[in-house]
Amino acid sequence: MTIRQGARVELAADGLCCSSVLEAPLGEAEAEGLAQVLAALADPVRLRLLSLVAGQGEVCSCDLEAPLGRSQPTISHHTRILAEAGLISGEKRGKWTWWSAVPGRLAEVRRALGA
Amino acid sequence: MTIRQGARVELAADGLCCSSVLEAPLGEAEAEGLAQVLAALADPVRLRLLSLVAGQGEVCSCDLEAPLGRSQPTISHHTRILAEAGLISGEKRGKWTWWSAVPGRLAEVRRALGA
DNA sequence: TCCTCCTATTGACAATCATCGATGTGAGAT
DNA sequence: ATCTCACATCGATGATTGTCAATAGGAGGA
16 A cells, blocks of 8 residues: 555445345345455454544544554554545655545445445 | 244344444444444355345245355354344244344444444 | 654464364254 | 254364564655
């Protein structure tokens, strides 16, 4: 994940487009895509990370180590996974990478989870 | 998971009660609980299993092997995980175990995932 | 230029997980 | 009692995952 200066990190986040879990039966491909996003959410550290980012608008990675109690490589690992799931996106400005929640992505997940 | 005859299988499903991911910051305990339920959902086979159960009202385990393309022990493994997450519940009648979606549980997850 | 700071990547390790074959269990049927 | 069927459990295995120390990359400042 090489981030150029000023470039938004918007990593391949598949649509989660049409059907939901309650519109049975869920297809294999749709299940695969939804499972991937849910796997990104299925970690307590990433849930709290997303919560922090969503609550503060913009957060740099260095401000996440202390509240989450994890090392810098681990934080980088988790931001990467959340970004790949389309849940957050990062912008590199100067030495810092600023992370923010992708608007509507969580709503997309909720919608895929049912009516 | 020993299921007695006629007894509903309702395995310890914590409340997911109050706060949501968007009400930052999410506490450690709440993140842990939510992550556990999301982990149960973060598998394509389990998503399709839940979809089948929700769509048909009541399904016995034997009717899941073919559409999901997994062995009987694997199906049993997945039903157990979904039941422990409070997403489905099983009732043993005769030789069969009938699974059905727990009403409102998925809505609880959606609510915990944001407004 | 060199130095410092922030972040991404690599490599390794322990833990967890999805899967299946083999076996155990318990209920109905003969 | 014995047989059969549906399901749970056990044991093993290959794959994935969360974590951190060490290292690399890249930007700003002196």
